Amino acid sequence: MRFGVNYAPTRGWFHHWLDFDLDEIRADLDSLAFLELDHIRIFPLWPLFQPNRTLVRPRALDQLAQLVDAAGERGLDVAVDGLQGHLSSFDFLPAWTTTWxxxxxxxxPDVTAAQAAYLHALATTLADRPHFLGLTVGNETNQFSAPPHPDPDPLRPPDAERWLRRMLAACEAGAPGRAHLHASYDIAWYDGTHPFTPAHSARLGARTAVHSWVFNGTAQRYGPAGAATGLHAAYLVELSKAWADDPTRPVWLQEVGAPAPHVPPEQAPAFTETTVEAVLDCPDVWGITWWCSHDVDRRLADFPALEYGLGLLTNDRRPKPVGRALARCIRDSRGTPAPRPRTMALALDAGDPTTAPGRATCAPGGAFFEAWMRLAARGRRPAVVLAQRADEAGYLAARGIEEVVSL
Known part of the structure; x- marks a missing residue:
């Protein structure tokens, strides 16, 4: 099990690329030592790295390499996102994709060719660095494809698959053999009209990424201490496995955090411990990467209120109670055996396995969500299988499933 954090710089947030200061970055990374993490995930801002369709700035690539090297000097592996894209309610798109x-x-075709060239440049820059884990195509790039985004770029599921395959191929060509993947926010699992599908997440790339945010209706419906709130991350991990062709495909909990007021600060440590404990009971989890390292400087304007306080450390680099709770979880997890297979599975009928038009049943409050949570709250450890595979003896055996329960 790997434990890491999404790195949010203390000075300037992700705008720090405009005033790159390696000493400040080193101080940020040093402050993470208390937490005993083994990796970070970092976010180049796409418009700053590729301000013109045919220009990827060499100086920006050099600064990226310096950050990765600084992390490596501190024993931290580094995962790098590419097309940023979208971060904490702000969109960062190059001028050559907007307005005029x-x-x-x-x-x-011009945009996608430029995106592929940019991802290839990032990958090539980092390919020979031993602490480089791989590229994620972008942070929740699926949010640009459909509502509730105010100005979406519409496409169909086959278009989304073609785009993902091309971007992943560019990453692999630049840094062969690294763990390249893509990441969607949870609408891909919960909305049957969304063009990015569970099959895309669970079948394309080296790992399945899930982002667990209980402000999606879970904490509002079930309360900050409700069983479903503490189990939400584990639920997404197990839900994702239903679409995977590989029965042992690794799942990365790439984002999870304790957002106030949905999880009040005084309850954040308990939420953290409950969430991590539940995920540690899921087989085939590659790692947990908390959002985020440091609080956002409150002098920066216009963030949603919950975004300011998501750090494990304050903006002046002091560990918070939630950070201390995660550090305890990390220490307590050492030496524990791998989780046993989940021998009972709940059958999910979301319609066609490729497009899953019935995904709404998986969303908070949906019939499948409710059924899984009832079983989990009773200690049953449910896995998830698609109804279409519920009778495939070889597939079930490969996952260690002995009993399939239907709604």
């Missing part, structure tokens, strides 16, 4: 140059991010 408005083009579809996923289907325009």
């Amino acid at each position: 140059h408005r083009r579809n991010l996923f289907t325009d």
